[in-house]
Amino acid sequence: MKQLLANRVKTLTPSSTLAITAKAKELKDQGIDVIGLGAGEPDFNTPQNILDAATKSMEQGFTKYTPAGGLPTLKQAIIAKLQRDNELAYKANEIIVGVGAKHVLYTLFQVILNEGDEVIIPIPYWVSYPEQVKLAGGVPVYVEGTREQQYKITAEQLASAITEKTKAVIINSPSNPSGMVYSREELKALAEVAEKHDILIVSDEIYEKLLYNGNKHFSIAQISPAIKARTIVVNGLAKSHSMTGWRIGYAAGDAEIINAMTDLASHSTSNATTTAQYAAIEAYNGPQDTVEVMRQAFEERLEKIYPQIAAIPGFKLLKPEGAFYLLPDVAEAMERTGFDNVDAFAESLLTEANVAVIPGSGFGTNMTIRLSYAISYDSLEEAVRRIDQFVKSKWQ
CATH class of the missing domain: 3.90.1150.10 (Aspartate Aminotransferase, domain 1)
Structure with a gap:
């Protein structure tokens, strides 16, 4: 056989x-x-207002296909959220809604990586980063953030790991599994290295709402317009709104990359579940208490x-x-x-x-x-x- x-x-x-x-x-x-x-x-x-919105959408017959990249109204809710919470301005063609942040990341690596392209992954890392990179033909390059460094990598470490094959670096803050958070100054230093060496930044911000002891979330895309242009922000509603099973994530970034991700989605998942998208609209547009x-x-x-x-x-x-x-x-x-x-x-x-x-x-x-x-x-x-x-x- x-x-x-x-x-x-x-x-x-x-x-x-x-x-x-x-x-x-x-x-x-x-x-x-x-x-x-x-x-x-x-x-x-999941909060009751979100459950109610999902039920209402089904009762109103909103159970059909949506555009592969997500409902226009959900994209607008995400755009409003990114402006409100992160002071980041995006257009609808710079947003894709996917089947959870995990699948959004998978799709992203599929469209940006060629065989042998390297992606720098700080240790400790979320379990799926290396596997998704390998599935796209890429090569994970590991840089260790030690306990003495609060499990974060430095700009110097990032610079020393970059080669002519480096395509991107993944930044996950707040981090799974360590729970540590990069400061604005630390992110700025990393961003400057990425800009100098012309590599993409994949910023996984799924835990942005879960911060303690007065810490505030800061997205690396906020550093400057130039950094925003090379950053793909990945986020979702799973952790912030207790919607893990609804499978709604999204990416915001360069329109060419987002368009390629949307094209790939059209041949793989089609759209994220319609009912879940209507729930997500309420999650971002409704009360946040x-x-x-x-x-x-x-x-x-x-x-x-x-x-x-x-x-x-x-x-x-x-x-x-x-x-x-x-x-x-x-x-x-x-x-x-x-x-x-x-x-x-x-x-x-x-x-x-x-x-x-x-x-x-x-x-x-x-x-x-x-x-x-x-x-x-x-x-x-x-x-x-x-x-x-x-x-x-x-x-x-």
């Missing part, structure tokens, strides 16, 4: 986030009390749970500034409990302590685990108690 699979998929690494979630669900289905700290989504329902309510809830959990996790033996932890993740360095805990790799450590936490965490290997950091605090505080507290007991019971 001929080879069944294309070579491009043979190098794919399965999503560690989805894998650990599936394993946790399997144990739960067996009746085991597993606490999942792998969630990449808010634990709140629930966004702040959810943000405050996450910040309260962070303030309570951070010192408890930091106190676990062998855990070294920076306090995140955004998103809803903690990324403790567990190298000492692993060494003192007899583990030589973080995947085995996470597996044992799941099977022995019944706590699901995401091993840092999926984020390019082999000495960390990612914990989500997008669950109830009571569950968080119990999970920390179990992890603490697990580590102390094996400490040597």
Whole structure:
């Protein structure tokens, strides 16, 4: 029989986030009390006004195809949002609506990368960045942001990683998995390097509404008109409005790139789900008070749970500034409990302590685990108690 699979998929690494979630669900289905700290989504329902808008759209018969790049009214809502929140001005032909920010990123890499083009990806990174780059024929080039650097890369590191094959750099702020945020000054320094070397900037801003301790979001596209012209801003409603399952994301940027993405969408997904687009219109045009309510809830959990996790033996932890993740360095805990790799450590936490965490290997950091605090505080507290007991019971 001929080879069944294309070579491009043979190098794919399965999503560690989805894998650990599936394993946790399997144990739960067996009746085991597993606490999942792998969630990449808010634990709140979508706000009622958005649900009502979706229902109304269906009742009014708005259930047909839309333009591949998104409803014109949704594009206008996104344009208004970008102007209101980010002081960025875009036209309708500079916006595409896609099936979640993940698929928007996938489509973007498909249209900007040729075989062998390099994309600089800071470590730690979101699990899908490298795989999406490889699927487009690109080559991921990793630059490590160490714990001492607050898991952020410097302009000097970026400059030293650029070659004649470099096409783009990915900036994710606030970051998944670290929760760290680039300051305006740090972004400006990175932008100057990108401009000097004529590379694109892919700015993933999906967690922009989840910032704590007085931090404010600043988009790298705000640096200057020249930087805006080479930046593709990627965002969506999943995290800010608790709409993960609705699958609505978007990109804003150069019209030629957006047009190519729209053409590709017309041959792949067609439009994002029509009902979800009408829900998204209400999400951006309607009241925004629930966004702040959810943000405050996450910040309260962070303030309570951070010192408890930091106190676990062998855990070294920076306090995140955004998103809803903690990324403790567990190298000492692993060494003192007899583990030589973080995947085995996470597996044992799941099977022995019944706590699901995401091993840092999926984020390019082999000495960390990612914990989500997008669950109830009571569950968080119990999970920390179990992890603490697990580590102390094996400490040597």
